[in-house]
Amino acid sequence: MLLRLLPALACLAAISPATAAASAPAPDLAPALTPNPTPAPAPARQPETCADCYGAQEAREDLATLYRRLQQEHVDLFARRDRAAHDAKMAELLARIDGPVPKAEFHLMLHEAMAFGRIAHAKTEAAILDALAHVRSGGRIIPLSVSYRGDAMLTDQWAAAGGALPPGSRITRIDGLEVADIESRARRIISADTDRLLRSQMEAALPIFLHLLLGPRDAVEVAYVAPGGAAGTIMVPSLSYGDMTALQDARPVAAPARDPLRRIARDLGQGIHYLQPGPFLASEDERGETGDAYAIEGFRRFVDDAFAQIAASGATDLLIDLRGNPGGDVSFSDLITARLTDRPYRFASRYEVRAGPATKAIWAKRAAGTEFDPGSLSGRMAAAIADAPVGGRVAVDLPAAQPIRDHAFRGRVWALIDRHSYSNAAVVAALLQDLDIAVIMGEETADLPTTYGAVESFTLPHSGAAIIYPKAYMVRPSGSEETRGVVPDIPLAPGPVGEDRDIMLDQALSRIAAERNALSYTQPER
Template identity: 30%
Template sequence: MFRQILLILSTVLLTSANVAHAAAPTQHYSLAMLQQDFQQLYQDLQRGSYDLFAHYPKTRYDQSFEQYLVKIDSPMTELQARKHFMQFVALANIAHTRIDLPAAQYRDFVKAGGKTLPFSFNINGADVRVASYFGSSEQVQVGDRVLSINGTAIAAFLQPLQRYVAADNSTLRDRLTEAQLTPLLWLHHGEQDSYSMTLQHQVTGESYSMQQKTLSHTEQAEHSSAHSGEGAKPRQYKIIADNVGYLQPGPFYNIYAATDAEIWDTTEFHSFIDEAFTALLKADVTAIMIDLRGNPGGTNSFSDHMLAWFANKPFRFASDFRIKVSNLSRAANKARMPENAPADAISLQLEHFYAGQKQGEVLSFPLSYSQPHSKERNISATDIQVFILIDRYSYSNAVSVAAIAQDYQFATVIGEPTADLATTYAAMETFTLLHTGLIVGYPKALIIRPNGNTQPAGVTPDIQLPFLADANDSQHSLFQIADYLKKKTGTELGAGQ
């Protein structure tokens, strides 16, 4: 799989899928063990990473290594070691260079009735707003500004949390902090009884203070259900106005997988996409809006099938896929390669690619082109306009889809710029530290977007919709977008669904 899911959503932390090492929480590792693991950590990051020092110079990283090594002055538990090592790895400022949050421990904490802050935030530097609230206070409204927590200005309060977060830029770091807020609070502070908060009403501008008790997952769910209706379907299509079709493809992986092996089974997704486009064509739509807002990504083996419905030429997700050869990546690839792998399996292609190459070499991996569907299943020759809707929460392969559509001019990209990158250090591999068993991720490749732009950057829409940033109601913003499409396409759109 060329592109990996970047975002670790807090809900994923409640599953056991990410748990690969289950050391006893109270087990202590000796000073010698920790020092050996820390030295292995830095050495292997340099050996395997495409460019560990792309955003943080080697001279500074070497100095940080010595500083962090000195701080290892006594035995540590697995959690203590993880926290220390996480912060060191995050200095690289590369999203795929990371040690993940302790999924097993956080899952057990939540299942045991552990209490967390019943908020989610929209974070834009020092401007932090309430995104959702799962408590009982009638004062708190979505959109209210958070000024301080526990007497500390909000930017300073979040700063130590963000030291654990691996990200290529501050915007992406803010997005990932939003997604992992409660696990990060638990990781850094442990369980708290309450938080003292000062907020500012969005409408009146008046400040107010509150002592917010932490709540269990069950308690927060009760408050959530009292303010929400039926949950949205992960994949859906419909007519949102007279002649505008709406398609929300959902994640580009098998969301109904019962086992790890089924996650990359494309059968359900391909069937859904074929059904959606067939139905929208029968409805005589004049435009199709494909909603990738909040999409966590996945792999192009799913998304290429969707793109092939409106592509008018062969396409691929990158203009270049540059891989650094290392024994670490070879071993990681070999470990996941199934027996009797088919000739077109990516792991087998990589095995052949690595054969005979020297460690440290950087080579371009040969990428094949995906083909448009046949005329009966392709709308590129029709008058139907295609719009790709993205936002700051579009990640990984969702960003790749937008870049392909934009660079090949398959569709008009609308929305707001993505925080995640189209040209990026990715294709993450992992290695395991000898004593603590901590799993460390690193990017073995530089993926360059189809237009050849080598600068790490997100996708900027062809047409930006600034109201998306302030939209508290996704459905309301959808009608605002439909109104835009009405003006853009010249089609008279209705207000109802």
């Protein structure tokens, strides 16, 4: 991935609920001297005094509040780790507090508490905000930008001057740690359901996570295998954000000229139409003066025009490109999906919410300021939360989306996904697959179509850290509860680092053309 660090952090926020209604131990454990296979991350900084600390009692109270309120609000806190394991983890964290705790260190402890449950939508960003403050103040970070190919962590940008560590190199060690050890440490502070989802977040902002895991460094040693097979090591110096982007601009790496956030509808000829919807939320231009991310009219006009073009073109095949799509809201994506089927449908086979005290208060406030359509998802959610007992987990009867007849498309539908098809993009792909609307091509998504999501948040009393929790559990239309991304019907590998052609798109179009030719060949004469 292109390493543009501040925008990349938005990718982490994009790993959010499929439908919007809507991490590390203390440094004094001397990990290098113990046999712990996943030693504690170093603190972002170690102040000489405790002027920038939380008192021991404040830290303990925040941790206790965190655990108590998560049990009240999280739709299923113990889904992946049972209560006994959580109890032991919280006891371990509390035992580390034997005096004032540096704020940066405590924020990492909060990350560790949240990441322990292995649910991506249960998280805090307190330590990430510390790291971003370091970057914005001119602090230096290790400029490693990476992409995964299978289990291999590959560089996708130049990280230093000279010819060592060229893009496409497979990293084998960072600071003496094997990649598996780096990932194991990262898992302690990054909320992720699966290793694939963990890696996708590391791709988005590895320099930030290295800063949190290793602490400030002037340089780190990186061992690698170059694309040609030669092994090497290099000391990669830390850089300011400005110097890092200047280095990348001075040494550009070829890549497909594609922006996944653009909205594109294009006739490719030979009966194939291409549709890249972009995010399922309003763009900056579409939000207007109100700044409303759910202002849907601009997106509606785009979709109306796109399907009018498709109808006029006489296309028999439609390719929907969801690669790199950060997701958004189902009300947007339904404008597309409803034109591809002649049957009512629901985006999930099950949708349950926990009506915790914070969630009930949040939705009571929303209901007071908004007149919800009782038949809409938001209206049904509001009613279910209001009627449920405090802390109760209740099913929401999802409204069925009705087919849209205007310029409906009844040809062959194909969807292209990758590991960065997040949130509602993964949900749309699962919906198209489960309802037999489309053939899914590409690579497995990192995000999950059966997931804990629809997040809300509360704030801790002393640190002020925002704690994000999932209030809902949704199951994909097929009913599968497997903890896995959307698996394509036709797997397609991404292109190699340094390739400017869109290899995956070319492969997809070749498969569509082959299918068209096969159908033409077998079509009986009239």
